[in-house]
Amino acid sequence: MSLLGAITPLGKVAHARSQWLQCVWAYIGSGAVSATIVGLSLGQIGYWLGRGYTTNKLYFVSLLSLLLAAREWGWINFRLPERRSQTEKVWAHQFGFLVASAMWGFHIGLGFATWVMFGGFFTLVALAVVIGSPLYGGILMFVYWLGRGLPVLCAPNLVASPSVAAELPATILRTRSLYRRITGFALIWSCGATLLAALRTR
Amino acid sequence: MEMCDPNPFSTYNHRVLLVCLATGTLAAFFDLRVAFLPAAFVFGWSQIGGA
Numbered sequence: 044m045s046l047l048g049a050i051t052p053l054g055k056v057a058h059a060r061s062q063w064l065q066c067v068w069a070y071i072g073s074g075a076v077s078a079t080i081v082g083l084s085l086g087q088i089g090y091w092l093g094r095g096y097t098t099n100k101l102y103f104v105s106l107l108s109l110l111l112a113a114r115e116w117g118w119i120n121f122r123l124p125e126r127r128s129q130t131e132k133v134w135a136h137q138f139g140f141l142v143a144s145a146m147w148g149f150h151i152g153l154g155f156a157t158w159v160m161f162g163g164f165f166t167l168v169a170l171a172v173v174i175g176s177p178l179y180g181g182i183l184m185f186v187y188w189l190g191r192g193l194p195v196l197c198a199p200n201l202v203a204s205p206s207v208a209a210e211l212p213a214t215i216l217r218t219r220s221l222y223r224r225i226t227g228f229a230l231i232w233s234c235g236a237t238l239l240a241a242l243r244t245r
Numbered sequence: 246m247e248m249c250d251p252n253p254f255s256t257y258n259h260r261v262l263l264v265c266l267a268t269g270t271l272a273a274f275f276d277l278r279v280a281f282l283p284a285a286f287v288f289g290w291s292q293i294g295g296a
Contacts, residue, residue, distance in 0.1 A: 047293070096277075160295030163288030170281055179278055186282045190289020194254060201253035214251045215293055221255075222294025225262050229287040232266050236284070240277040 048212035054199025066144035074152030078188035086180025089172035101241035111162030115227035
């Protein structure tokens, strides 16, 4: 679950606008913290495994991106190593919307704690480990999280009314194949970029 | 009758993809690490579809 369906309607109600803004920033801020921590950890693991990206490591990331792209395009089918659960909706009732938003952000920002759905995340995980720099891993996952958080911030400005906002997750899920293709394109790009880098390091 | 796409992000999806990957491609000629930052943004953005 993301905040798109849970609090976007608040952003369309004039008197709830400040509450919505606080929730969104709590969500994005806490998610940025957890995503960065995960990235730092991945980079540190890579550092322990052996610093510096070699040709073979880059070939591995390239091949992984290709496999994941093939999955997104429906050419092959395999399960991603993901935890098949959503974040906890009940937190909103237990802690209130503001604290729950921060908790949702932190939980989803961890990446591995909820559904991943699309394979791009695992290319980033592999790259963070292969590069072996905690700083780079942190920055990489932080930027990934910005991509996840920005739509939540923009959503109320793109929908016409609170009722349309409430239907947003269902509306988007009907176009899930589009996001699968976008991920597929970006994975093919990742395959090419790492292949190019591998050839240059030979 | 013309149907309107109800997904409010539909205007931006392809722009995000094209701008980020174009930026990443330029950066890839200099530094792979920098090149992957726009791609990471795309991967995050596309998670809208897993909402």
